[in-house]
Amino acid sequence: MPTTHNPEEAVWIARAQDGDDMAFANLVDAYQAPIFNLCYRILGDTAAAEDAAQESFLKAYRHLRRYDPERKFANWILTIASNHCVDMLRRRRISTLPLESAPLQSPLIQAPEAVIIDAETSGRLQALIKELDPVDRAAIVLHYWYDMPLGEIGRSLKLTRSAVKSRMFRARRELAQGWTTEDVEAQSGS
Amino acid sequence: MDHEQVKSWILDPEASDTETSRLAAAHLAECGQCRAFSERWAAARQALEAGPMVGPEPGFRDRWLERLVVARRLRHRRQTALALALTALGAISTFSAMVWWVLDAPAKALGTILSHLAVLDIQLRFILDSIRIVTYMLPPLANLGIIWAGVALALGLITLYTGFSALWTASFFRTVLQTRTKEN
Numbered sequence: 470m471p472t473t474h475n476p477e478e479a480v481w482i483a484r485a486q487d488g489d490d491m492a493f494a495n496l497v498d499a500y501q502a503p504i505f506n507l508c509y510r511i512l513g514d515t516a517a518a519e520d521a522a523q524e525s526f527l528k529a530y531r532h533l534r535r536y537d538p539e540r541k542f543a544n545w546i547l548t549i550a551s552n553h554c555v556d557m558l559r560r561r562r563i564s565t566l567p568l569e570s571a572p573l574q575s576p577l578i579q580a581p582e583a584v585i586i587d588a589e590t591s592g593r594l595q596a597l598i599k600e601l602d603p604v605d606r607a608a609i610v611l612h613y614w615y616d617m618p619l620g621e622i623g624r625s626l627k628l629t630r631s632a633v634k635s636r637m638f639r640a641r642r643e644l645a646q647g648w649t650t651e652d653v654e655a656q657s658g659s
Numbered sequence: 660m661d662h663e664q665v666k667s668w669i670l671d672p673e674a675s676d677t678e679t680s681r682l683a684a685a686h687l688a689e690c691g692q693c694r695a696f697s698e699r700w701a702a703a704r705q706a707l708e709a710g711p712m713v714g715p716e717p718g719f720r721d722r723w724l725e726r727l728v729v730a731r732r733l734r735h736r737r738q739t740a741l742a743l744a745l746t747a748l749g750a751i752s753t754f755s756a757m758v759w760w761v762l763d764a765p766a767k768a769l770g771t772i773l774s775h776l777a778v779l780d781i782q783l784r785f786i787l788d789s790i791r792i793v794t795y796m797l798p799p800l801a802n803l804g805i806i807w808a809g810v811a812l813a814l815g816l817i818t819l820y821t822g823f824s825a826l827w828t829a830s831f832f833r834t835v836l837q838t839r840t841k842e843n
Contacts, residue, residue, distance in 0.1 A: 523722065593706075613708060
């Protein structure tokens with residue numbers, strides 16, 4: 470999980486619930502990277518991701534009183550962002566934007582033990598993700614980038630656990646079918 | 660063995676037990692098509708698991724704060740426009756209903772208005788007679804009875820009007836000031 474737990478988070482949330490803009494701005498600071506990454510992975514475009522991330526934070530601030538402290542704040546805000554992105558895709562506002570118009574930002578966080586993939590492989594992966602159904606995309610991104618368990622993904626996307634499993638299966642199949650032998654060879658050579 | 664079944668096990672290892680894993684491994688050793696599928700999924704999964712986190716351009720927080728101010732201003736404008744539109748709609752509807760009522764049956768409308776005025780006249784006469792009787796029964800106030808009643812009625816109406824006005828003004832300023840404070 471790329472999000473870090475901040476001990477001041479509960480204080481910021483309480484102050485933001487009382488209308489303190491700067492307290493919520495601290496939360497924006499803390500979660501901007503994971504939220505932006507989620508939006509970028511689902512939408513496949515940096516400009517759209519910036520817009521969606523900003524809008525997701527506005528929605529979160531507007532509905533902060535509905536936040537259940539029993540739930541992780543990171544999961545709550547990821548839920549808002551993923552649903553916002555899915556809605557954006559459904560409205561087909563940006564689904565036709567070419568990937569070339571949006572160069573990938575430099576990585577912010579990378580686990581030291583993780584396999585480093587080159588920009589070409591990353592771009593290829595992003596192109597394949599973009600071919601998936603919006604909800605399948607969100608499920609895949611939440612699972613692989615945020616280690617979210619199936620139950621939590623279901624809660625976020627308002628799906629049953631079995632529906633999430635079925636969507637994940639379909640998405641994996643499409644990704645496997647889209648990944649060519651040349652990609653495999655290029656990946657193993659890099 | 661069914662290729663689709665093997666592909667299902669490849670994509671969802673949780674669905675297979677030791678025996679099915681052994682069968683799938685045996686099938687993969689013989690079937691080039693399923694082996695290629697397995698390699699492709701392994702590569703795609705590796706790319707997914709190693710996918711880097713990407714971040715926004717610097718200044719995201721400041722851009723968000725600016726957007727918050729703009730969003731609030733727009734929301735305030737929308738609310739004001741909605742309130743004005745609803746008030747105008749109410750006024751137009753009331754006026755239209757009255758016009759329609761009069762135009763639809765002018766004689767009936769006039770009759771109703773006159774009958775209401777007549778009832779009002781009777782009620783006013785009754786109130787004035789009552790006041791006269793009361794003031795007659797109170798000799799020191801007899802000469803000033805009507806004046807006292809008028810003053811009491813005026814004071815009552817002023818109190819009522821002022822109270823409602825104060826309440827309306829207070830709630831209006833509360834709403835506006837709250838919005839302005841949040842904007843700042």
